[in-house]
Amino acid sequence: MSNEPLLDVRNLTTVLDLAAGTMPVVDDVSFTVGRGETLGIVGESGSGKSMTANSIIQILPKKIGRIAGGKILFDGRDLSQFSDADLTKVRGREIAMILQDPHTSLNPVYTIGNQVIEALRLDDPRQPKRSLLGKAINVLKKMNVADAERRLHAFPHQMSGGMKQRVVGAIAFSSAPKLIIADEPTTALDVTIQLQYLQLLEGIQKNTGAAIIFITHDLGIVANLCHRLAVMYGGRIIESGTVKDVFAAPSHPYTQALLRSVPSIDTKVYRLYAIEGQPPPLTEEIAGCKFASRCPLATDVCRSHRPDPKPGRSGAVSHEASCWHLGETL
Ligand SMILES: Nc1ncnc2c1ncn2[C@@H]1O[C@H](COP(=O)(O)OP(=O)(O)OP(=O)(O)O)[C@@H](O)[C@H]1O
Numbered sequence: 001m002s003n004e005p006l007l008d009v010r011n012l013t014t015v016l017d018l019a020a021g022t023m024p025v026v027d028d029v030s031f032t033v034g035r036g037e038t039l040g041i042v043g044e045s046g047s048g049k050s051m052t053a054n055s056i057i058q059i060l061p062k063k064i065g066r067i068a069g070g071k072i073l074f075d076g077r078d079l080s081q082f083s084d085a086d087l088t089k090v091r092g093r094e095i096a097m098i099l100q101d102p103h104t105s106l107n108p109v110y111t112i113g114n115q116v117i118e119a120l121r122l123d124d125p126r127q128p129k130r131s132l133l134g135k136a137i138n139v140l141k142k143m144n145v146a147d148a149e150r151r152l153h154a155f156p157h158q159m160s161g162g163m164k165q166r167v168v169g170a171i172a173f174s175s176a177p178k179l180i181i182a183d184e185p186t187t188a189l190d191v192t193i194q195l196q197y198l199q200l201l202e203g204i205q206k207n208t209g210a211a212i213i214f215i216t217h218d219l220g221i222v223a224n225l226c227h228r229l230a231v232m233y234g235g236r237i238i239e240s241g242t243v244k245d246v247f248a249a250p251s252h253p254y255t256q257a258l259l260r261s262v263p264s265i266d267t268k269v270y271r272l273y274a275i276e277g278q279p280p281p282l283t284e285e286i287a288g289c290k291f292a293s294r295c296p297l298a299t300d301v302c303r304s305h306r307p308d309p310k311p312g313r314s315g316a317v318s319h320e321a322s323c324w325h326l327g328e329t330l
């Protein structure tokens with residue numbers, strides 16, 4: 001197996017062409033995900049987490065969304081250069097997605113069995129459906145879907161939210177993807193079900209070796225589930241590193257504020273700390289640091305010049321933060 005990262009996103013810029021102007025929703029973002037690794041992406045609402053994830057498989061808002069620059073190297077190929085037809089072969093097979101709301105991921109008019117079997121057939125559409133029944137039951141069982149044989153005939157509305165999300169997980173894992181993008185997959189679930197679901201994902205990931213990009217507001221989930229972490233603000237990654245390094249030595253003032261509400265890495269469930277003020281509208285051109293208007297440490301240079309990534313406070317090679325005042329504490 002090569003040492004190259006599975007996914008190597010370089011200087012990705014994604015824009016939306018709106019009546020009010022061109023809005024960079026992903027602004028020069030670079031990160032990697034290794035094979036079998038879990039990367040957490042955190043940041044407040046509107047910071048560009050979903051747009052970053054959706055850019056990878058190019059499911060952007062129709063007509064207005066486009067990749068304006070950068071590379072998306074996945075297993076050695078640049079997905080940003082792929083045609084729609086080529087991307088269709090990657091989506092759901094090599095890269096699967098689990099979305100926040102299982103209602104939107106499952107089709108209400110087809111049975112669960114139908115939808116799992118369709119996912120299994122992506123690998124070889126010539127396979128007759130009947131031959132995949134056993135396999136479908138197995139993937140549902142792996143996701144701990146109780147009474148899997150009977151569930152094959154059920155429609156989505158006949159299942160609980162937690163059970164539906166397990167089916168979505170089963171569909172995501174059914175084609176043995178190399179990468180799973182999970183965009184807030186547990187937000188719609190209650191806390192005890194969340195934990196069970198996350199443990200399931202982790203177990204299956206260990207067995208299959210799939211890498212996961214986990215998008216969440218929940219730093220407790222990041223601490224428990226992720227190896228590395230990228231913190232987004234205003235369409236940019238402002239800090240990244242191993243979860244251990246970033247939690248122990250948060251370096252960007254925004255990350256410091258986020259982590260204030262998390263007393264220790266063992267905390268199970270915590271929501272993001274509320275920071276005074278609002279992020280600037282993404283349509284506004286900002287020459288400097290996007291956090292400057294809310295940052296107590298900001299000086300003139302922050303407002304006029306964009307900070308490049310620099311080594312974070314942990315001193316670890318992989319830990320970086322983009323701030324002009326890295327030596328100072330909030
Ligand atoms: N279809 C759209 N039309 C216009 N603006 C959009 C559209 N989709 C997203 N945006 C804008 O793009 C920016 C990034 O959105 P994105 O969905 O990536 O945020 P996010 O970090 O995933 O937020 P959340 O935590 O709420 O899911 C936001 O400012 C959002 O308002």
Ligand SMILES: [Mg+2]
Binds near residue numbers: 049050051183
């Ligand atoms: Mg989102």
